[in-house]
Amino acid sequence: MKYRRYGKSGLKISVFTFGAMRIPFDESKVTGAERDKAEANAVNTMRKAMELGINHIDTARDYGNSERLVGMGLKELGRNKFYITTKINAVSSYDDTKRNIDEALEKMGIDRIDILDAHGINTDEKLQSATSPNGGVKAMQEARDEGKVAHIAFSSHAGPELLTRTLETGLFETVSLHYYLSYRRNASAVDKAKELDVGVLILSPSEKCGMLYKPTPELSEVCDPVTPLALNHRWMLSNSGVSTLAIGAANPEEFDAHMPGIDDTDELTAEEQAAVQRWEQTETETLGDKRCTICFKCMPCPENVAIPEILRLRNLACAFDMTEFGKMRYNLLGDGGDWFPGEQSDKCTQCGECLPKCPEKLDIPALLAETEQILKAEPKKRLWGS
Ligand code: SF4
Ligand code: SF4
Structure with missing residues (x-):
């Protein structure tokens, strides 16, 4: 596993982050035995992440019981094995954000959140709300002063204009955004983040680029001998502004397909460059003037x-x-x-x-x-x- 500096947070994090949005389950709908099995699966998925060298977990207040499961894993594997990011809805008020921080700490059984993320600054209104005098960012800053939070971040599903405006507030040390082979629009925002020394996490790139963990034969043939999954990882990481990619594994086995090529050099190899060109060429030739x-x-x-x-x-x-x-x-x-x-x-x-x-x-x-x-x-x- 390789590690990169996570922007001005200064943390050295693995190029894969374990995105813990697919381990939760509905506790009201399972039997005792099913609950035990799901909890063991969550802890085992964290263990596998740790064994692979992944040292960053990304969860959220809104991911069902994910924080509680992450807390179980930390208890079993050791708090110091992972940096923990959790997210609080960006439009939560100052009071709600304070309450959510305390609840997140309690659920995970920890005394400090490494990275606290204003979740979903997707519109200008949400940016204004989060940064207003009664907004969540003020509560996040106070929690940082009190030692409950180490670093402040934001996530966004927006395009480059709003991302840039949010980055330029200077309030955030890392950002989570969308950027992958089939959606390159946010390249300028990644560049801006790099310029401002803000770390960049890419949100669920394998899913959003095109469910690359189960590629069509046509896409596999175009990328061959590289897998579409590996090609997308390597393409994103060839951008030095990208710090880490969120891999949303639901069980330990789901990490396996992601691993090929991850320890290669940072630049794309000639073989990978040729595969990216074939991807583009196939789109151009098949779609023509459409x-x-x-x-x-x-x-x-x-x-x-x-x-x-x-x-x-x-x-x-x-x-x-x-x-x-x-x-x-x-x-x-x-x-x-x-x-x-x-x-x-x-x-x-x-x-x-x-x-x-x-x-x-x-x-x-x-x-x-x-x-x-x-x-x-x-x-x-x-x-x-x-
Ligand atoms: S439809 Fe035309 S203008 Fe709209 S995104 Fe596609 S190429 Fe650009
Ligand atoms: S033609 Fe359709 S897609 Fe284009 S601007 Fe009008 S409503 Fe929107």
Whole structure:
């Protein structure tokens, strides 16, 4: 396992972070035996992370009973084996944030949170709320002064403009954001974070890039001899502004597929560079003059249709037969609030406002309608409410 400096926090953290959002379970719906099994699984997943050299766990107040399970693991494996990040909803008031900090400490059985994250600064309103005189960041700073928290961070599902504005407040030592091979839009925010010495964690890149842990044969063939999973990891880590990647394992075995290539040199090898080029070339050749470059210049849409995300899913479905992933993501649209913003294609009124803004001259309403045909299925629910 390699380690990188986590921005101005100064922590040396592993390039993989164990994202503890998939170990929780609903305690009200299990038998005693099932509960024992799920708790043992959580501790064993932490043990496997530790054995692999992972020294950072990312949890949240909103991830069900994740904090309690992390606390069990820390008790068994040793508090000093991991740096712990937990997150509190960014719009929690000053009082609620104070209460949440104490609850998080109690749930995890620790006396200091290494990194406390203002969870989900996804909009300007949330940034204002978090940083207002009665907002959560003030409570986080006071907790830092009292020694309950070591470092203050934020996470965001936003694009580069809001990320940059938030980074420039100078309030945060690390940031969690989206950036991976099929969504490169936040490259400038990663650069800004590097310039400001803010550590960068990439949020669930294997899932959001395209469920790369179960790649389609078409994508595997394009990436071969590298696996799509490894290629995406290596591509993100070839950016020196990236500190760590969140791997959301649900059990010890799920780490295994992530490990190949992780100890290689930081720059992409010639083989990996060629695989990235083939990925891009395949999209260009398959999609021809209907390829969306995910530039976001068509936004905003008056009906709030999520044009770039829908067409990103179309790109992946058409180029690599990634329809299962496309359906999973597409059917979350309309119900994701600012965590996964925008509406599905059926909200398009064909007003034409987006057309002159598209540098690729795409027939956006037609492509949206076509994507609706390919990807529409039963609505899905997000894993957690935030
Ligand atoms: S044509 Fe459809 S997608 Fe384009 S701006 Fe109008 S409503 Fe939005
Ligand atoms: S402007 Fe065109 S290329 Fe850019 S995101 Fe919108 S549809 Fe895609």
